[in-house]
Amino acid sequence: MSNIASANTLAEIAALIGDPARANMLIALMAGQALTAGELARHSGITAQTASGHLAKMVDGRLLSVEKQGRHRYFRLAGPSTAAALESVMALAADGPPRRHRVGPKDLALRSARSCYDHIAGRLGVTLADRLQTMAHIAIGEGAVTVTSSGQRFFCDFGIDLSATSPRGRPLCRTCLDWSERRPHLAGHLGAALMERMLSLSWVSRQPQSRALRITRAGEAGLQEQFGFSSDWMA
Numbered sequence: 001m002s003n004i005a006s007a008n009t010l011a012e013i014a015a016l017i018g019d020p021a022r023a024n025m026l027i028a029l030m031a032g033q034a035l036t037a038g039e040l041a042r043h044s045g046i047t048a049q050t051a052s053g054h055l056a057k058m059v060d061g062r063l064l065s066v067e068k069q070g071r072h073r074y075f076r077l078a079g080p081s082t083a084a085a086l087e088s089v090m091a092l093a094a095d096g097p098p099r100r101h102r103v104g105p106k107d108l109a110l111r112s113a114r115s116c117y118d119h120i121a122g123r124l125g126v127t128l129a130d131r132l133q134t135m136a137h138i139a140i141g142e143g144a145v146t147v148t149s150s151g152q153r154f155f156c157d158f159g160i161d162l163s164a165t166s167p168r169g170r171p172l173c174r175t176c177l178d179w180s181e182r183r184p185h186l187a188g189h190l191g192a193a194l195m196e197r198m199l200s201l202s203w204v205s206r207q208p209q210s211r212a213l214r215i216t217r218a219g220e221a222g223l224q225e226q227f228g229f230s231s232d233w234m235a
Helices: 001-016 020-029 037-044 048-061 080-092 105-112 122-134 151-157 186-202 216-226
Strands: 062-071 071-079 114-116 120-121 140-141 142-146 174-177 184-187 203-205 214-216
Touching: 001 020, 020 037, 020 048, 020 071, 020 080, 037 048, 037 071, 048 062, 048 071, 062 214, 080 174, 105 114, 105 122, 105 203, 120 122, 120 184, 120 186, 122 140, 122 184, 122 214, 122 216, 142 151, 142 174, 142 186, 184 186, 214 216
Parallel strands: none
Antiparallel strands: 062 071, 114 120, 140 142, 174 184, 203 214
């Protein structure tokens, strides 16, 4: 009976994600920010009334959580595990038959650097993982990430306190398969701390109405100095 229940639950979740309007809402929330029903309706090109019905289903299905502030209700992904599942589905979808339209500027920006819930994805995220492993600050194996002793010192000097308590049940660091690069970037408590630190240093900035992150001139210099990025790492 447990296998049947698991199969039914999987089918229910797949059905929730499988609707185009709901999929667009989930993708919009992958930026890690909470949005109102009206904002999510605009992302999906549907009416606010229709959006409310979709959102209620996703809250019931535990894909989303909702917060009330005054007259407004804000929706966000239920947690990092939901974001990781969506990123994996996006990677699977990217392996499908080639699309007939060309990749536009928006897609190129997302492939360069974007937020994956609360950590960095795209070429920037993957290159960060590569550089940290090359510098022997982390060791990656079978999806798990170990921070080395040199890594402990490096992250401390970079302004990240790894001794701070991470959310209950969340690993210190793990890999997340990047849907555009097909290689891992860093998630977990460390992945989130890296993005938060780079935002605070103004190395990257969020782009309006998008998951894309813009790498600033300070960021280009910092990535080369602190992480050993080559000058042509985006080539």
